[in-house]
Amino acid sequence: MQNTRLNKLFDAIAATVGQWFINPWRRLSLLVISWLFGFFLGSAVSTTAGQEATLDIVIAAVLVVMTEVTSRIFYSRSFMARQALWVETLNFLKVGFIYSLFLEAFKLGS
Known part of the structure; x- marks a missing residue:
């Protein structure tokens, strides 16, 4: 690809975000947010599909x-x-999603 100003801008933004997430607490918070979003998606999918x-x-x-x-x-x-x-982050999203589906199955089974 050509080295345009837009490509340089995206590269600079990606480098800045990458540097920002080097901090372990920020990385952990992103992973927890990803897990919680996966949990939400599991609940939303199961109730929507059940409707x-x-x-x-x-x-x-x-x-x-x-x-x-x-x-x-x-x-x-x-x-x-x-x-x-x-x-x-994708793996934590998957784990939260699967955990939510298991929890919904246990709620339906009882």
């Missing part, structure tokens, strides 16, 4: 595929690449 009750199997298959793709991305990389912020 329709027509595409339950299709939605379940799509969710399983998404979680498996996320697991493949996270666990197929080396240890250093696994520490990349976007990969770790």
Whole structure:
């Protein structure tokens, strides 16, 4: 790609954000926010899919595929690449999502 002003601006923004998340507390807070957002998504998807009750199997298959793709991305990389912020954030989102679905299943089962 050409080295335009827009590319330079995006590179500078990415470098600044990367430097900002080097702080362990900021990184941890981003991961906790990602986990909580995954928990929210799990609750929202289960209640929305439960309302329709027509595409339950299709939605379940799509969710399983998404979680498996996320697991493949996270666990197929080396240890250093696994520490990349976007990969770790995606994994925490997946964990919160799965935890929320398990919790919803336990609520429905009781």
